[in-house]
Amino acid sequence: MTEAAGRPIDLKKAKITDPFWKGEMELVRKExxxxxxxxxxxxxxxxxxxxxxxxxKVAGRIQAKRRELGSAYQEVIWPTDIFRPFPEDMDHLxxxxxxxxxxxxxxSKWIEAVGYSLTQHPDPELExxxxxxxxxxxxxxxxxxxxxxxYIINDMSRIFTNLRDHHELYxxxxxxxxxxxxxxxxxxxxxxxxxxxxxxxxxxRFGKGEGQINGYPGHEIAEMALVRLYEVxxxxxxxxxxxxxxxxxxxxxxxxxxxxxxxxxxxxxxxGYHYHQAHxxxxxxDEAVGHAVRAVYLYSGMADVARLTGDEELKxxxxxxxxxxxxxxxxxxGGIGGTHIGEAFSFxxxxxxxxxxxxxxxxxxxxxFARRMLQMEADSRYADVMERALYNTVLAGMxxxxxxxxxxxxxxxxxxxxxxxxxKAHVKPVRQKWFxxxxxxxxxxxxxxxxxxxxxxxxxxxxxxxxxxxxxxEKDYPSGRLVWEVDADVIDGSRIRVxxxxxxxxxxxxxIAIRIPDWCDGYELACGEHAHEARKGYEYIKGVFRQGDVIxxxxxxxxxxxxxxxxxxxxxxxxxxxxxPFVYCIEEKDNGKDLHxxxxxxxASKAVFExxxxxxxxxxxxxxxxxREKAKExxxxxxxxxxxxxxxxxxxxxxxxxxxxxxxxxRVWIRH
Numbered sequence: 001m002t003e004a005a006g007r008p009i010d011l012k013k014a015k016i017t018d019p020f021w022k023g024e025m026e027l028v029r030k031e032x033x034x035x036x037x038x039x040x041x042x043x044x045x046x047x048x049x050x051x052x053x054x055x056x057k058v059a060g061r062i063q064a065k066r067r068e069l070g071s072a073y074q075e076v077i078w079p080t081d082i083f084r085p086f087p088e089d090m091d092h093l094x095x096x097x098x099x100x101x102x103x104x105x106x107x108s109k110w111i112e113a114v115g116y117s118l119t120q121h122p123d124p125e126l127e128x129x130x131x132x133x134x135x136x137x138x139x140x141x142x143x144x145x146x147x148x149x150x151y152i153i154n155d156m157s158r159i160f161t162n163l164r165d166h167h168e169l170y171x172x173x174x175x176x177x178x179x180x181x182x183x184x185x186x187x188x189x190x191x192x193x194x195x196x197x198x199x200x201x202x203x204x205r206f207g208k209g210e211g212q213i214n215g216y217p218g219h220e221i222a223e224m225a226l227v228r229l230y231e232v233x234x235x236x237x238x239x240x241x242x243x244x245x246x247x248x249x250x251x252x253x254x255x256x257x258x259x260x261x262x263x264x265x266x267x268x269x270x271x272g273y274h275y276h277q278a279h280x281x282x283x284x285x286d287e288a289v290g291h292a293v294r295a296v297y298l299y300s301g302m303a304d305v306a307r308l309t310g311d312e313e314l315k316x317x318x319x320x321x322x323x324x325x326x327x328x329x330x331x332x333x334g335g336i337g338g339t340h341i342g343e344a345f346s347f348x349x350x351x352x353x354x355x356x357x358x359x360x361x362x363x364x365x366x367x368x369f370a371r372r373m374l375q376m377e378a379d380s381r382y383a384d385v386m387e388r389a390l391y392n393t394v395l396a397g398m399x400x401x402x403x404x405x406x407x408x409x410x411x412x413x414x415x416x417x418x419x420x421x422x423x424k425a426h427v428k429p430v431r432q433k434w435f436x437x438x439x440x441x442x443x444x445x446x447x448x449x450x451x452x453x454x455x456x457x458x459x460x461x462x463x464x465x466x467x468x469x470x471x472x473x474e475k476d477y478p479s480g481r482l483v484w485e486v487d488a489d490v491i492d493g494s495r496i497r498v499x500x501x502x503x504x505x506x507x508x509x510x511x512i513a514i515r516i517p518d519w520c521d522g523y524e525l526a527c528g529e530h531a532h533e534a535r536k537g538y539e540y541i542k543g544v545f546r547q548g549d550v551i552x553x554x555x556x557x558x559x560x561x562x563x564x565x566x567x568x569x570x571x572x573x574x575x576x577x578x579x580x581p582f583v584y585c586i587e588e589k590d591n592g593k594d595l596h597x598x599x600x601x602x603x604a605s606k607a608v609f610e611x612x613x614x615x616x617x618x619x620x621x622x623x624x625x626x627x628r629e630k631a632k633e634x635x636x637x638x639x640x641x642x643x644x645x646x647x648x649x650x651x652x653x654x655x656x657x658x659x660x661x662x663x664x665x666x667r668v669w670i671r672h
Contacts, residue, residue: 003535004307005378005466005513006459008371009473011119011184014452018470020491023617024395024448029117031402032445033110037129039434040106047434049090051099052106053133058095059140059149067143078154080166097153100437102167102219104149107137108174109442111191115181116449127186134182134191145197147175160205164218164256164276169245172198173221180228181450192232199229203241215255216245218276220294223301224368227308243305246314249298250281275342283313286320288329288345292337292357293439295345296325296365303372315376322373324348325366326385332562332576333396333583333655333668334389335409337362340426349567353412353669355424360397360406360440363389364447371454374466380537383466384518386454390447390467391581395656398444400615404431405441406659411585411668413659429663462511464538468496479509482545490580492620494520494557500549507544512551514539519580520555527551559604559622564669574669575602577622579609582654584622588664590651597629599671600650614653615660622652626670 016022035044042049066073078096087093114130117123141147142156148168151159160168172195179195182188202222206213217223226242229235248255254273257263263272273279275290277298288295299321306314328348330336335358338346343357370386373379397406408426415429434441447454455467463475468488475482483502489495498512516523516537525532528550530543541551560578564571577584577600586595601624608623627645632638650670658666 003378004376004459005374005457005464006462007375007457008453009456009458009463009475011116011450011452013474014456014471015473016120016452016455016469016471018488021451021469025117025120025451027398027402028113028445028448029121029123032398032441033113033117033126035403035434036106036110036113036442036445040110044434049086049099050103050106051097052103053136054093055097055099055103055149055153056107056136056140058097059152060136061095062152063140063142075156080151080154080158080162095153097150101150102170104147104171105167105174105439106442107133108171108178109439109446110178112174112178112181113442113445113449115178115183115185116446118185120449120452130182131188131190134188138190138194141194141197145199145201147194147198148172160213160215162218162259163213163215164259167219169202169217169222170219172202173217173223173225176222176225176229177446180225180232181446183232195229196233196235199226199238199241203237206241207244214248215259216248216278218256219291220245220277220298220301223298224304224372227301227304230308239305239308242301243309246282246298246302246305250278250285254278275344283317285317286324287348288321288325288336290345291343292345292362293343293359293365296336296362296369300365300368300372303369303376307372307376318373318376322369322382326381330366330385331356331358331393331411332388332564332578333358333392333409333411334366334385335359335363335393335411336366340408349565349569351564351568352570353667354410354414354417354427356408356410356412357426358393358409358411360394360409361443363393363397363409364443367394367447367454371457371466374464375457378464378513378536378538380515380518383515383537387467387517387581388583390451390454392583392655394444394447396658397440399431400617400657400660404433405435405444406431407435407440410666413666415663415665429666430659462513462540465496465498465512465514467515472501475510477508477510480504482508482510484512490517490555490557494555494580496553496555498551498553500545500547503545503547503549507546509543510545511540511542514541514551514553516553517555517581519560519578520557522556524554525552559607561602561604571669573671575600575672576668576670577624577652579620579622582656583668584652585655585658585666585668586650586652586670587658587661587666589661590621590653591648593665594631595665595667596671597631598648598650599627599629599645601625602672612653614657617657619654619657624650624652626650 038044040050040052148171176195179191183192223242226238230238277290277295303318329345337357337359338350340357366389367386370382373382393409396409410427413429417424418427418429455469457464468490470488473484485499485501487497527541530541532541562576612621626648628648630644
């Protein structure tokens with residue numbers, strides 16, 4: 001029988017005090033959440049406006065007029081085929097919808113991050129602001145439960161007529177995620193009830209019954225959000241709706257062809273279906289294709305439904321898709337999405353470094369998928385990837401001061417190429433303060449604020465430690481309550497100390513499973529007289545624990561010199577460097593221009609580790625001997641000449657910290 005890692009720990013029972021992760025969470029609390037609130041209220045000078053809260057206010061006024069005038073109300077119709085109707089004159093706005101058609105989710109992701117933050121740091125003023133925002137949002141909800149301002153403002157007769165391109169079900173998903181988070185943090189259910197009413201309406205409209213819509217979301221997330229709504233409410237219809245969307249996807253005749261007859265030729269047929277992961281029924285899919293964020297959101301929902309329903313065929317599909325991503329389509333940084341065309345997965349092993357899309361949201365979605373695979377099957381290979389994505393691509397998506405962000409996370413950058421080469425226009429050499437399509441910054445905020453729920457999960461009798469974060473975790477075991485205190489020193493060191501802080505006087509029968517990371521060559525475990533057993537990359541320590549009992553794990557942590565599979569053409573003849581959970585890179589700031597002329601020594605024993613400070617943050621940099629090829633002068637093409645080299649010292653910094661010292665070249669993969 002496969003052992004599952006259970007459910008995420010209740011965030012109220014985990015207190016993160018780890019200096020590294022507490023610092024990241026405080027950045028979100030102090031910088032990102034207030035900044036995002038200003039952004040969704042269009043108060044950030046120089047940033048593209050969101051219009052999110054304004055749209056809710058307009059929709060609320062429309063709803064109030066509908067109720068006041070009843071049948072006498074004359075609806076104002078605006079076209080729904082304009083994707084991004086931004087105003088030319090911000091000083092003279094009409095009573096209409098502005099922004100992207102999924103702009104409602106700017107609020108939903110903000111309120112989700114607020115909920116998670118409040119569990120770690122109660123803040124009455126922030127909670128008051130959130131309650132007032134919720135009042136504005138709920139005032140826009142229609143009497144039948146529908147809540148999407150794009151159609152409430154523009155034309156209610158057109159709802160659910162363009163599932164492929166418009167985002168009503170995506171908006172439902174994010175609203176639900178935010179509502180559940182806020183309810184669990186505060187116990188306040190106003191937004192949760194609004195989400196349930198919207199979900200109830202969708203449940204009544206979708207299905208195979210007479211007059212129902214037999215479609216599914218164009219942009220996935222409702223699938224996993226509805227599972228969360230089921231788990232918090234106990235109402236099985238939400239799980240049924242999630243499974244319905246999953247079961248219908250990719251069946252023939254294709255639903256999107258019914259919505260858009262004749263357009264399959266315009267989209268090129270097959271590629272159009274791949275973009276939406278709708279080319280095959282999900283249980284038949286074995287390759288991750290299409291829009292990378294949509295894909296991992298779908299796969300996360302599939303894993304949730306498979307776990308809760310015991311659907312073995314769906315579980316196998318999740319495993320196949322996971323293996324394809326991790327073994328053929330994932331960057332060493334944990335980023336996914338090799339092409340900007342469709343923000344999508346490319347073909348197997350196509351992982352260009354300078355053209356990478358590697359969207360921050362896609363790495364976050366991979367973290368979601370990894371945790372759900374762990375919930376199905378406690379295997380460290382899922383947590384290894386979760387850690388890789390989190391410590392590298394996710395953290396790189398936000399500046400060290402929390403005030404600017406990357407949408408795209410390349411592994412190689414030339415600022416000149418970003419400016420002059422249209423193929424690389426999506427790559428930015430410096431982080432941006434915000435985005436009109438602001439999915440990435442609030443996604444970072446909601447993940448980092450809830451990171452304890454990825455570090456720890458629990459079954460009835462076992463606490464699972466997937467990531468190493470200092471703090472305390474409380475767990476109720478069948479034999480009683482126990483509080484674990486964790487001292488995790490894996491950022492700079494290689495030791496974890498887990499002590500029993502509180503237990504019953506007679507001791508508590510308990511088990512804790514601690515992951516053994518893929519970046520260590522071996523480890524030593526000290527757990528006193530408690531029994532222990534290694535299974536699928538975890539050490540299970542069991543027995544009766546009393547206050548003061550200690551478990552210690554010491555990892556054999558060394559610098560790893562990494563190479564890519566031969567099929568990854570871009571990385572042949574190159575190496576990258578990793579230390580612990582961090583992938584390292586070289587920057588122009590430390591190594592001068594023309595990084596492509598540098599070669600690295602691959603003898604890890606020659607590495608020198610030293611502390612450095614970047615943007616006020618202390619971290620470890622690595623010094624490696626190497627060579628710099630002397631530039632060859634002369635004609636554009638000439639007869640071959642042996643290269644000449646001079647000694648060089650390569651300075652490597654953690655990838656997540658790049659682009660915090662101004663504009664310059666950067667590389668992860670280095671010639672050797």
